[in-house]
Amino acid sequence: MNRLKLISGHLSPGGSAAPLPDLRSSDCGCAAPSSGDEVVVVHGRRTAIGKAKKGSFKDTTPDELLSAVMTAVLKDVGLSPDQLGDVCVGNVLQPGAGALMARVAHFLSGFPEKVPVYTVNRQCSSGLQALLNIAGSIRSGTIQLGLACGVESMSLRSMGDPGDLSSGLSANAKARDCLIPMGVTSENVAERFRVSRRQQDSFALDSQIKAALARDSGLFDQEIVPVSVTVRDESGQERRLEIRRDEGIRAGTTLEDLARLRPAFKPDGTTTAGNSSQVSDGAAAVLLGRRAAVEELGLPVLGVLRGSAVVGVPPDLMGVGPALAIPAALQQAGLKVNDIDVFEINEAFASQAVFCVQRLALPPEKVNPLGGAIALGHPLGCTGARQVVTLLNELRRRGRRAFGVVSMCIGTGMGAAAVFEYPGP
């Protein structure tokens, strides 16, 4: 009997009663033999996230936060900093995106002068953009190993000075839209896509509950680097504290509490302080490398970068960013929504987060299982890198091969997303 015919018959049975499943190609669960050129994540750590202006990092300069995570990541894996080909730091509010600050942090960490560093600012995605930049350098063969970081002190700097802008801006609608306050874009999204106050508050509550549970279960303990800081109180007294706990989480929040809050950006609006991300301080660092180089050094592989995308969206609806960036990144990775186990979508505002989850039909249990920026906080330049650390640690905790997505919306109208694979224990 023709063997080929027999086996083909197993795949499209002629006599079966049930309707045939359409044969389709799908990525098999087993990794293809991995290429030595893949960009892999070795390790990542973050500081706790402090409340800006009132929290424990309010008197801490960003170079100290950055230095703490950079030192910790390399120490954990026993890698000497002179092995790094480059360091990229995401930052938004420091002058020049913190280019000088980053070099200072370098030396505070005892990195040798021969290791270069630069900073990148793509607003809220800066931490992720830093990772994509380092990945790009690895892919182009410029470097073998690199550190991608993000840091922000929203205590010491705020979104004040917009810079030098042309007067022609006023005649250009899209250009004008770039100046719309973020909270107003949230109201725009809520209105346009009919995300109710109730839905936003409900989402915000979930974020608080999940984050509180994660913190109390010790799920963040491994990734947080304790930082010793000086805090000055109103009377000028200084105390030395070691900070190791996220401060933004409000355990015990109720829907009633959230419903009582007044709209923050528009008199009859739905966006409140309770369903928006918090203004925060924090830093994170992720060590990346070319797989062959990583394995040669005997370093572990925590994750593999499988795809990424950055897309532009209307500035006045900037919150929709993830809804376009995620499909683009998945397509680039050759994966579907169903293949992804965890989505880390930055909760800039509940309005846009809810919209994106609904638009992409994401199972809610897969979205931000450990809470998000509404509970934890959103230190602008740090967030992207922080999400990668939290995501990969969660996938590792689950103990089996899995895929995850990190995504965020970006002020002035963009969205970014990256797809990671945790290869399994």
Added chain:
Amino acid sequence: MTTMKVFRCPGRHGYAVEASPFLPNRLACAASQYYGITGSGSLFVLDQTETGIVLVRSWQWGDGLFDVAWSEANEHVLVAGGGDGSLQLWDSANQNAPLKVAKEHTQEVYSVDWSQTRAENLIASGSWDRSVKVWDQNLGASLATLRGHEGVVYSSIWSPHIPGCIASASGDGTLRVWDVKAAACRLAVPAHKAEILSCDWCKYDQNLVATGSVDCSVCVWDLRNVTQPVNQLLGHSYAIRRVKFSPFSRTVLASCSYDFTVRFWDFGRRLPLLDTVEHHSEFVCGLDFNLHIPHQVVDCSWDETVKIYSPSCLTAAS
């Protein structure tokens, strides 16, 4: 999951694996060139070490090899079934050529099994020529030929409890139970509406048999009442290639499939699927439990690998 050990056999696509009943670290793998469609076959005798798998011995055969069974009488002896309709008896201690070759089946032999009831020492073979044959341990002329299936026979397995009793699975969609002494079919169960590629007996309950089918389901049957299965295990997305009952639990079994996965089931639970193991990049055809090392499983796939691993769901289930 603890470390997984891998054996790579480039150019050979695994059809069957079996753990040795005598040596805890030994296993055999029957593999074929070109996915078994054409070309030759190889039989591998492998040993697992602390960290990996080493080749002890291998033989080539002129046609693809589709199944292998260890002798229950002699730790060095094994029997394999080939695409040329032959059964070959091999001795891993000595020979380069088979001890004996028996060519009676007129088409591919897809299943060989060595009787576990020690008084017997008989070999059963299932073939695409629609028959099941019974042989003595020296592969002399066959002792019985069991006819009745109306389609190719994919699997023929001795009952571990009842002497002289064989279950067979066929492309005709039936599970048949044979009485070898009478050379007769005692029971024909229309178990699936599609081809049945594998069957296995429960090691703790002589009435239970599992079938794995092209309809993507595994069914557990109580032979005392075959009007409907005791349980239907759904989850695989393509045909099931092999089913194996656990040697350590009455209700645990494993299945491997064209969907590249191996799944573990406990049909004593409300939600029977224990775990899905996705570590192959091609059809998974061979599957066995290690009798000596609880919860250790070996499988082989068309992706040119043999893998040994201890799924955490089995240790948890115990």
